Amino acid sequence: MWAEALRFLSLADANVRHVLLGSMLLAGTTGVVGCFTFLRKRSLVGDAISHAALPGVCLAYLLFGSKEPHVLLLGAIAAGWMGAISIDLIRNYSPLKEDSAIAIVLTVFFGAGICLLTLIQGAGNASQAGLDKFLFGQAASLMARDVWALGMLSLILCGVVTLAFKEFKVLAFDPDFARALGLRASTFEILLTTLLVAAIAIGLQMVGVVLMAALLITPAAAARQWTDRLPRMLILAGGFGSAAGAVGAFASSLAPRMPTGPWIVVTVTLFFVVSLLFAPRRGVLAQALRTLRGRTVVASENLITTLYRLGEHARDFSRPWPLESILRYRRLAAPKALGILSQLEREGYVRGEGDRWILTQTGFQMAERIIRRHRLWELYLTEQVKLPVEKVHQDAEEIEHWLTQAQEDELEVILSSPTTDPHTHPIPPASRGREGEV
């Protein structure tokens, strides 16, 4: 195994170089093109097209009796295009939905392809024609001129994407808007579909019919986790694709008869999983952290308002309160409440006096602001939304933590500076405590 790894890494063997370069070029290019189908939520159309290309390959072979790559490629492109058009026809001219259209085209075209393939095999020359490699792909058989062809195609595709970037962008995000702009949407749609079909047709003989879809979808899905901007997404998807191409080529070189395509797919899926878990903002981990932080904010703010309500009820804000009084208002485990209280003490919102707690000046201002928002909202719900008084507290309890200063000001205007809430509690004035916004 070490010998194979060394042989690969030294890049001395021409075949190794071809496989490595070919995989990187292909997976990078399909990563870029796949972004557009991904954003248009038509990822599986790519899957259908790659299945649909098979009968084209076989027919081209039968008609021209040649296994020249460009002849087979043209067949694949023609059939792939027919598949794409069939999907649109079924979707537009029948009550069937897109997923059915995709599945119908995929299976029927592929069935036809299998028929033709077995027909050619029956004549005893499919393996000579090398047609069976279209099913599962065969990157190992790449030759110098294949790599050149791939390189040319990548250049053309990237060039077209750069030149037509603005149009493709509108098409990807808002096709209706594109049409409304009078943009020749159909022209660019045709261009985009042509790019897709061409990329698929080229990739088929390397990774095969089934796994082609992964090279289109997975890099785009991984890149989407990291950014909201299309140019960055395209570059990232291209990068993920070529990196996976390189790793896949390496992994498959370690054992004899190990296919390259599946390794590329497994690697790029690994990239996707890492992105899904660890991407900033959209990642699963980042989301969990955000939820946790939100819960902590809510719990601390609830303790602060509880101390305020206790003082309000006793008409004495200068009295410290024991934990039991606080817990009578808030259902919370005592150790957890103590933990939050000491955190709040460190931040300067409350002060401990023996085993009792009192709001500091800052804490008091903060409590006033939250209570004010709470009561303004209650008033808004009863007066404007006409909800019954006994139903508004729960809602205000949730939203008090998330209302912004601007929304508070707006409520103030709508309700024309009220002084009491629907439960006839006073609404604290807005003058103090604007700083220290959480």
Added chain:
Amino acid sequence: MNSSFWILLTACLVAVTCGLVGTFLVLRRMVLMGDAISHAVLPGLVGGFLLSGSRDPLVMLLGAGAVGVLTAWLTEWVHRSGRVDTGASMGVVFTFLFALGVILVSAFAGQIDLDPDCVLYGEIAYVAYDTVLWGERDLGPRAVWLLGGALLFNLFLIVAFYKQLKICAFDPELAESLGIRTATYHYLLMIATAITTVAAFESVGAILVVAMLVVPPATALLLTQRLSGVLILASLIGCLSAGLGYSLASAADCSIAGAMAVAAGVLFLLTFLFSPRHGLVTRAWFRQRSLLAEE
């Protein structure tokens, strides 16, 4: 019994079993889940094979069924937590599992008598030779038994929960408001899909399974509006496709599963063009006639 009989019987069983589940998948826009599951079971089959060391159908079935449910669940998870649309998340999941399967097959090539080709287009031509033995007696092909079981399961499901499945298919919101647990029926349908796929695909391959899941029900939906009608018609069209496909395959000497998919496609195309209500040509003709009448 000759092998043509068994092949046709198997294909018709596949057609009816798939047609029943497929109708609901088409209505609920979940057809591609069938496609995804049928590809994703490959690593399950390999895993089952490696663990048991034999082609014991029960182990293989369990392995494949587990991966089928896993596919449905993973797709949902990626869709939710990655905020990726269902199509893309399905694509990510099933291609990964299929790739894993191909790698496993290559890695254990010496030990596994399993061909990825077989997963794609099956070996329906040989169903007659893989029979179940009960002591000395030959009880007929294994595929027929497996598919018969799956068919009974699907029939039971549809008869027992017809009303609930119907409402869930046409109006999930109404179903929710009536107190029907749509999630339960969603997973029930997924389990039925997994069982159908797994039972069918070892003998006929993924491609025919998916073809039978979607093409006959889609054709039937263009012809009739009643759910019971669609179910019956889908089964009949499936059987017709099987018959036509078989004759095509015998005449042209090509893959039986492929030919059956093509036959189903041809029937769909004819319906798409000439269906009384939705046909492309029919509608054009009616429009033409009403224009003439106006003049």
